[in-house]
Amino acid sequence: MVAVLAFTPGCSTKKNTFTRRVYHNLTSHYNVYWNGMDNLRQGIKEYQASLKDNYATVIPVFNYGDKAGTAKINQYAEVSIKKGQKTITKHSMVFNKKEKIKWIDDSYFLMGKGYFYKQDYGMARRTFEFVIKTFNENEIKYEAMLWLAKSNIQAMDFNRAQPMLDMLLGKIRSGEAPSRLEGEVQLNYAQFSILQKNYDAAVPYITRALELDIDRDIRTRCYFILGQIAQLNGSYDVATQYYKEVIKRTPAYEMSFNAQINMAQCYDATSGDRKYIIKKLTRMAKDDKNKDVLDQIYYALAQVELRDADTAAVIDYLGKSVSTSRTNNYQKAISSLQLADIYFKQKNYPDAQAYYDSTMQFLPKDYPGYKEILFKTSTLTDLVTNLQVIQLEDSLLMLASMPEAQRNGIIDKIIYELIAEEAKRKMEEMEQRMNQMYLSEGRENLIGSVAQEGKWYFYNPTALSNGFTSFIRKYGRRKLEDNWFLSDKTVMAFQTTTGEDTLVSEGDTTKSKSGGDKASDPKQREYYLKNLPDTPEKVAASHDKIIQAYYNLGFIYFDGLKDYPKSIEAFETLLDRYPENKYKAQSIYELYIVYQLLNNQSKSDFYRDMLLTGYAETDYAKLIINPDYYKEINARTTEAQDLYDDTYRAFQNQQYYMVLNNAETALAKFSADTALIPRFAYLRAMALGKIEIIDSLVVALQKIVKDYPKSSVRPLALNALNYLNEQHKGQVGQIITDTLILEDPGQKLYTSTPNSIHFYLLIVDGSKIDVNALRIKISDFNARAYASFDLQVNSILLENDLEMINISNFTDGAQALDYLKSIRSSRYVFTKLENVGAYSDFIISVENYPVFYRSKNVALYQRFFERNYLLN
Numbered sequence: 001m002v003a004v005l006a007f008t009p010g011c012s013t014k015k016n017t018f019t020r021r022v023y024h025n026l027t028s029h030y031n032v033y034w035n036g037m038d039n040l041r042q043g044i045k046e047y048q049a050s051l052k053d054n055y056a057t058v059i060p061v062f063n064y065g066d067k068a069g070t071a072k073i074n075q076y077a078e079v080s081i082k083k084g085q086k087t088i089t090k091h092s093m094v095f096n097k098k099e100k101i102k103w104i105d106d107s108y109f110l111m112g113k114g115y116f117y118k119q120d121y122g123m124a125r126r127t128f129e130f131v132i133k134t135f136n137e138n139e140i141k142y143e144a145m146l147w148l149a150k151s152n153i154q155a156m157d158f159n160r161a162q163p164m165l166d167m168l169l170g171k172i173r174s175g176e177a178p179s180r181l182e183g184e185v186q187l188n189y190a191q192f193s194i195l196q197k198n199y200d201a202a203v204p205y206i207t208r209a210l211e212l213d214i215d216r217d218i219r220t221r222c223y224f225i226l227g228q229i230a231q232l233n234g235s236y237d238v239a240t241q242y243y244k245e246v247i248k249r250t251p252a253y254e255m256s257f258n259a260q261i262n263m264a265q266c267y268d269a270t271s272g273d274r275k276y277i278i279k280k281l282t283r284m285a286k287d288d289k290n291k292d293v294l295d296q297i298y299y300a301l302a303q304v305e306l307r308d309a310d311t312a313a314v315i316d317y318l319g320k321s322v323s324t325s326r327t328n329n330y331q332k333a334i335s336s337l338q339l340a341d342i343y344f345k346q347k348n349y350p351d352a353q354a355y356y357d358s359t360m361q362f363l364p365k366d367y368p369g370y371k372e373i374l375f376k377t378s379t380l381t382d383l384v385t386n387l388q389v390i391q392l393e394d395s396l397l398m399l400a401s402m403p404e405a406q407r408n409g410i411i412d413k414i415i416y417e418l419i420a421e422e423a424k425r426k427m428e429e430m431e432q433r434m435n436q437m438y439l440s441e442g443r444e445n446l447i448g449s450v451a452q453e454g455k456w457y458f459y460n461p462t463a464l465s466n467g468f469t470s471f472i473r474k475y476g477r478r479k480l481e482d483n484w485f486l487s488d489k490t491v492m493a494f495q496t497t498t499g500e501d502t503l504v505s506e507g508d509t510t511k512s513k514s515g516g517d518k519a520s521d522p523k524q525r526e527y528y529l530k531n532l533p534d535t536p537e538k539v540a541a542s543h544d545k546i547i548q549a550y551y552n553l554g555f556i557y558f559d560g561l562k563d564y565p566k567s568i569e570a571f572e573t574l575l576d577r578y579p580e581n582k583y584k585a586q587s588i589y590e591l592y593i594v595y596q597l598l599n600n601q602s603k604s605d606f607y608r609d610m611l612l613t614g615y616a617e618t619d620y621a622k623l624i625i626n627p628d629y630y631k632e633i634n635a636r637t638t639e640a641q642d643l644y645d646d647t648y649r650a651f652q653n654q655q656y657y658m659v660l661n662n663a664e665t666a667l668a669k670f671s672a673d674t675a676l677i678p679r680f681a682y683l684r685a686m687a688l689g690k691i692e693i694i695d696s697l698v699v700a701l702q703k704i705v706k707d708y709p710k711s712s713v714r715p716l717a718l719n720a721l722n723y724l725n726e727q728h729k730g731q732v733g734q735i736i737t738d739t740l741i742l743e744d745p746g747q748k749l750y751t752s753t754p755n756s757i758h759f760y761l762l763i764v765d766g767s768k769i770d771v772n773a774l775r776i777k778i779s780d781f782n783a784r785a786y787a788s789f790d791l792q793v794n795s796i797l798l799e800n801d802l803e804m805i806n807i808s809n810f811t812d813g814a815q816a817l818d819y820l821k822s823i824r825s826s827r828y829v830f831t832k833l834e835n836v837g838a839y840s841d842f843i844i845s846v847e848n849y850p851v852f853y854r855s856k857n858v859a860l861y862q863r864f865f866e867r868n869y870l871l872n
Contacts (some may be wrong), residue, residue, distance in 0.1 A: 044078020
C-alpha cells in the first residue's frame with residue numbers, strides 16, 4: 001500500500017477507487033488541513049495573549065477583541081482559510097452526492113473559524129450554514145451550529161443566535177447531539193446575556209457550565225464573572241467568596257490583582273475589617289510591580305472611604321486615581337466621573353466641569369447615561385466659560401484702574417510665581433528621572449559607568465565634588481526649599497537695562513532674559529498689559545462682556561442646572577452692578593419666574609410690579625398680563641414658515657411672480673417678529689433677477705446687505721453681487737441659485753450608497769512621504785491580513801504634492817470600513833505617517849470616486865465621510 005501511494009503524487013480525484021481515497025485522505029489531512037489547523041491554533045494563542053479585559057465592567061465569557069485589533073490574527077486566519085480552500089480544491093471527491101474524503105467537512109469548518117477570528121461574521125455564518133446543510137449526516141454539523149450561534153452573538157444578531165442555541169441544547173438533551181458540547185452551549189448563553197448587559201440572566205448558565213467539563217482558564221473566568229455580578233447586586237459576601245476562589249486558582253496576575261481590588265471594594269462598613277482592607281490596599285500601592293495600576297488601587301480605596309461616608313478621603317483618593325492613570329483610559333473615565341458627580345452635588349461647578357471634561361475624553365459612547373453626562377459637561381463648560389469671562393474682565397478693569405507702579409507690582413508677582421513654579425517643576429522632574437535611573441540600574445553602577453563615559457555632570461563624582469565646593473563658596477549653606485537661590489525673598493523687582501526686562505533680586509545675580517514677542521511671553525509684562533482696557537471704548541466693551549456673561553449664567557443655572565438660588569444670584573448681581581443694562585427687562589422677568597418656582601410670592605410680586613411699571617410695552621410684561629401672548633406669536637411664526645415653504649417651492653418651480661407676491665405679503669405682515677424676513681427678501685431678489693433687468697437684482701441684493709448685516713443670507717447676496725460684477729449682463733441668467741439651501745455642500749455633491757463597491761483612499765504629502773515605500777508596506781499588510789480579498793494597490797498624483805493611494809475593491813461600505821479600522825491599527829503602516837502628520841484616509845463609493853477626483857477637495861469629502869460612515 002505504501003509503495004502504491006509513493007508513486008501517486010498527482011493522484012486524480014475523478015475516479016472513486018480505494019487507492020485514490022486513501023491517498024487524498026492522507027495528503028489532505030497531513031499535508032494541508034493539519035498545517036492550516038495548527039497555524040490557526042498558534043494564531044489564536046498569540047492573539048488571546050495580547051488581549052486585555054476591561055475589569056471595570058463585567059467581562060465577557062469569551063474575549064475576541066475588537067475589529068481594529070484583528071490585524072494580529074488576520075495573517076493566521078488567512079493561512080487557515082487558504083489551507084482549507086486548497087484541501088477542498090485539490091482533494092475533494094464527490095460521488096453520488098456524497099463526499100468521500102473525510103477532511104473536507106473539517107476544511108470548511110476550519111475556513112469558518114478563520115473568518116470568525118477575522119471577525120468577518122458574514123462569511124463565517126455563510127460557511128457554517130453550508131457545513132450544516134451539506135454535511136447533515138456528520139457530527140460536525142452540531143459544532144457548526146454552535147459556531148453559527150457564536151457568530152451571531154458576536155455580530156450582535158441576538159434574534160438569530162438564541163433559536164440556534166435552543167435547538168442545539170434540545171438535541172443535546174435528547175441524545176442526538178454529543179453531550180460534550182453542552183458546556184460550550186451554556187457558556188454561549190452566558191455570553192449572549194452579558195453582551196446585552198443582562199447580567200443576572202447569565203448567572204444560571206454559568207452555574208450550569210461550572211458543573212460540566214470546561215476549560216480551566218474559562219472556569220476561573222466564570223468565577224470572576226459571578227463575583228462581578230454579585231458585587232453589582234450588592235451581595236458583597238457572595239462576591240468575596242467568588243473572588244477568593246479566583247485567587248486560589250492562581251490566574252494571570254492581572255485577573256488576580258483585580259480580584260483583590262474587587263474584594264476590597266466589597267468591604268462592608270458594618271461588618272468588614274476596615275483597617276485590614278486599607279492596609280492591604282496601601283501595601284499594594286507601594287509595590288513597584290503595581291505602578292501601572294495605581295489608578296485602580298486608589299479607586300478601590302475611594303470606594304472603601306465612600307462606604308464610610310468620608311467624602312474628603314474619597315475626593316483625595318479619586319484625585320490620585322485620575323492623576324496616576326496612565327494606560328487604563330476606562331478607569332480614568334470612571335474615576336473622573338465619580339469625582340465630577342461629587343463636586344456637582346456640592347455645587348462646586350468649576351471642579352465638576354474639569355472632571356466631567358476629563359471623563360468625556362475617555363468614556364465609551366455605549367456607557368449608560370452617556371448622553372446625559374455629555375449634556376451636563378456641555379452645560380458646565382458654558383457655565384465655566386462665562387465665569388472665566390467675568391473673572392478675567394474684572395481683573396483687567398481692576399488693573400487698568402490702578403496706578404502704574406501698583407499694577408506693575410502685581411504683574412511682577414504673577415511672573416515671579418510663574419518662574420518659581422517652573423523651576424520647582426523642573427527640579428521635581430529631574431529628581432524623578434534620577435530616582436528612576438537609580439532604581440533601574442543602582443546608584444553605584446550608574447555613577448561608575450557614567451563617570452567612565454564622561455556623561456551627565458551629576459553622575460561624575462569629580463565634577464560633583466567640585467561643583468558642591470563652588471556652590472558653598474558662592475551661596476553658602478542654604479535650606480532646601482522653594483526659591484533657595486533668593487537671599488531676600490521679599491525684595492524682587494523688574495528693572496530695565498539696555499532695553500531688556502531682567503529679573504533681579506537683591507543679593508543675587510540670577511537673571512531671566514526673554515527674547516521674541518514679549519506680548520506672547522507670560523514671563524513679560526507686555527503679556528498681561530496687551531488686553532488692558534485702557535480707553536473708554538475698551539472699558540465699555542469689557543463691561544458689555546461682563547453683562548452678557550451674568551445674563552448667560554442666569555439661564556445656565558436656571559435651564560441647564562436647575563439651581564434656582566444661583567440663577568437668582570446671577571440675575572440680581574447683574575441688576576445691582578448694571579442697573580440700566582440691556583437685559584434689564586428680561587432679567588426682571590426671569591426673577592419673577594424663579595421666585596414663583598421657589599414659592600416666594602412676595603419677591604415674585606416685587607419683580608412683577610417692577611416689570612409692569614417700568615417696562616409695560618415689552619413682550620415680557622405682555623406675557624404676564626396675557627399668558628397666551630407667546631402662543632399668538634408662535635402662531636404667526638408658523639404662518640410665516642408655511643408661507644416661506646410655499647414661496648421656496650414656487651421659486652424652484654420657476655413661478656417667479658408668485659415668489660414676488662408672497663415675499664411682499666411676508667415683508668408687510670411679518671416684518672416685526674420673524675427671522676425669515678431676510679430669506680423672503682433674498683428669494684424676492686433672485687426672482688427679480690429672473691424677470692426684470694439686472695439693475696433691479698443689484699438694488700435688491702444691495703438692500704439685503706445693508707438691511708440684514710447679521711443674517712445668514714448676507715454672504716449669499718455678497719457672492720451674487722461679486723458674480724454680477726465679474727460677468728457680462730447677458731449672463732445674468734446663469735447665476736447659481738441653489739446656494740439658497742444653507743447646508744454642507746458636500747451633502748449635495750456626494751450621495752450615500754453604502755451597498756456599492758467601495759475603495760479605501762490614503763492621501764499623503766509626497767514631498768514628506770516615500771510613496772513607493774508606503775505602497776510596499778500596504779501590500780505587505782494586505783498579504784498578511786487580507787490575502788483572500790485580492791486587493792489592488794495603486795497610486796496616482798492628486799494635485800501638487802498630494803499623492804493618492806487607492807486600495808480596491810470592497811464589496812460594500814461595511815467591508816471597506818472594517819478594512820479602514822484594521823489598517824489604521826497597523827503600526828507598520830502608520831508609524832511614519834503619524835510622525836510626519838501629513839495624511840488623510842477614508843473610504844469612498846464607486847459612484848462618489850469620480851466626483852471626488854474632479855473636485856480634489858479632500859476636506860469637503862472628509863466631512864461627508866465622517867457624517868455618513870463614522871457617525872453611523
